[in-house]
Amino acid sequence: MKKKYFLNANVVDPYNSIEEIGGLIVSEEGKIEAIGKKVNKNNIPSREKFIDLKEKYVFPGLVDMRVFVGEPGYEYKENFKTLSNAAIAGGVTSVVTMPNTSPVIDNVSIVDFLKRRGRDKSKINIFPAASLTKNLEGANMTEFGLLKKKGIIGFTDGNKTIQNTRLMSRIMKSAYDLDCLIMQHAEDLELSKNGMVNDGIISTKLGLQGIPDIAEKIIIERDLTLLEDLNCRYHVSQISSSKSVDVIAQKKEVVNFTTGVSINNLSLNENDIGDFRTFLKLSPPLRTEDDRVSLIKGINKNLIDVIVSDHKPEDEESKRLTFSQAATGASGVETLLPLSLELFHNGSVKLFKLIELLTSNPAKILKINKGNLSIGNDADFCIVDIYKPWIVKKEKIISKSKNTCIDDKKLQGQVVNTFVKGEELFKI
């Protein structure tokens, strides 16, 4: 590979506290050789060609902590190849895949298969999560230690919650012993049973069963109380309401944990569901505008650490149904960055903060050496024209499933190139 020189870019690398005009040198081995304002025309060899990135931005490749992939079992929804194509188009170079597949990622032998497929078919870094319980049944723990040795970086039942409090307490103790990360989808399943949308005036008007915000709050409160006993590595996968933000604010004083939020809950509210738009049937559900605003405040008060796409590809057949029959979730890995940039453009969140929640923070939680542009690391990064206006079109979605919840939305900011290990894998 030839050495690459990029100059005059706005480089944002929160891990190294860099936010400056500067350049980037990628070595022949695909590693970061130099970064920042030191890299300019004056200190590169004059014979070398360089790429002028004036007015463009360079970010570390995004780390998306919550992505559903259909492999194995649901390849018709998404496989590793289509997932990685979609991801690089959105500047995402590392993903954590959820274990909700068929079969479930709950034992050592399936992890081997997964890693092989991920390596052979995907251009990006795949970090598989394994399930907390066997077959996602919420009854018996998986082998955290052995799975971790095979390369599993975290444990979660994906879109299911550990309901049994005693089991949760035991999971935390094992996770503490083995230094494993637990990622909980917080939802009291009795309270949310048959629920489809936020419980409130919209659910009443649409005649749909509501999911109360306390269904989330109760599980977070329970888990954080358990955590006071033994503080393992614990992450709330996604929060959606102001009540959850309040609980997190209180508990941050007492225990160590981290929190994620879906870009969907930061950008949309329950009114967007309109006339039973099944593509906006999400989990956690879209809530009120007040909830959305308090999530943004939560980011700015450092109460929320990570923004995820909650990418959940669903085929047309699973969505062309009545609202109650339709599958839950939206495809979103490729629009994670552009949609996040909306929060910067409308003044909600500073750019540095936003990139931190999309790159270095998730990497730190996962304890992976990604999401940064440190010298000597793999050159995983993206070049972004953050002011470029464009319109999301369902037909142009790269993911195998086209169930975007922001069809026809006007966005500002588009990924121009994505590099993984120094290699240009995406170009608009």
Add this chain to the structure above:
Amino acid sequence: MAINTKKAIKISQKHLLGIQDLSISDVNLILSEAKKFILLNKSKNKKINILNGKTQINLFFEPSTRTQSSFELAGKRLGADVMSMNITNSAIKKGETLIDTAMTLNAMHPDIIVIRHQDSGASNLLSQKVNCAVLNAGDGRREHPTQALLDALTIIDRKNKIQGLKIAICGDILHSRVARSNIYLLNMLGAEVNIVAPSNLLPKDINKLGVNTFSNMKKGLKDCDIVMMLRLQNERMTSSFLSSNREYYEYYGLTPDKLNEAKNDALIMHPGPMNRGIEIDTKLADDINKSVIKEQVELGVAVRMACLKIFCE
């Protein structure tokens, strides 16, 4: 009977999906059309052929006696060709989705489809996929517009107005599309609406729809002109909402002593089917001086004729 064919105001909607979509002039148009059909339905020759050559398909995914027969009769009296699909024998049972069924039926060029479905929003979905008009005959717990319209017509028939009346809607509000449609319509027509239900059967934030809520039935019925009772929808209850039917009857069943709180000339309504001895005392239900339950059924045909006529045009 001569039907006034003078072209008056047109309906603003292509489909009748819910009262929420209607304007007050739409409602007045439907009600005034329906009034004309009341007499026709009492006369010897009940048939006029204004929908001659039109095809009406009734698509009922849920069991229904009065709504389905009412729509069928309404269509036939207007001269339409009416086909009622029997879902138990249809491809739905073989796993066909609602959209595919809609496409299939659409290919037969109907002029109107009447749909009843257990899922909220099903009629909206259908209306997006077919070319003809769609009439919602009840979708999940969302709306049942023709029921609300026939209730309004019944009230107007007896009380000559709705404006200023105090109307209590009592019972299983949570699962009731009838309650929702009536709240929208009665509010639009200027009534004051009281909602009476145990807290477990009250949907969240219902007061934001502009109603007063009561968990004490006597308080909720105080000085009401109309007491509208709803059926306890046990088939939609997935978990325990109530301890027992007899306790429910004790606190929320319409009995003479509770009715005493309402005005002396208060009328009792019920969309049916009734659970006698659960939500309503059986003698009250049959009291011809107070109960207008049979009249509701009668006027239901007139309202559906009006809707078919208006939305077929």
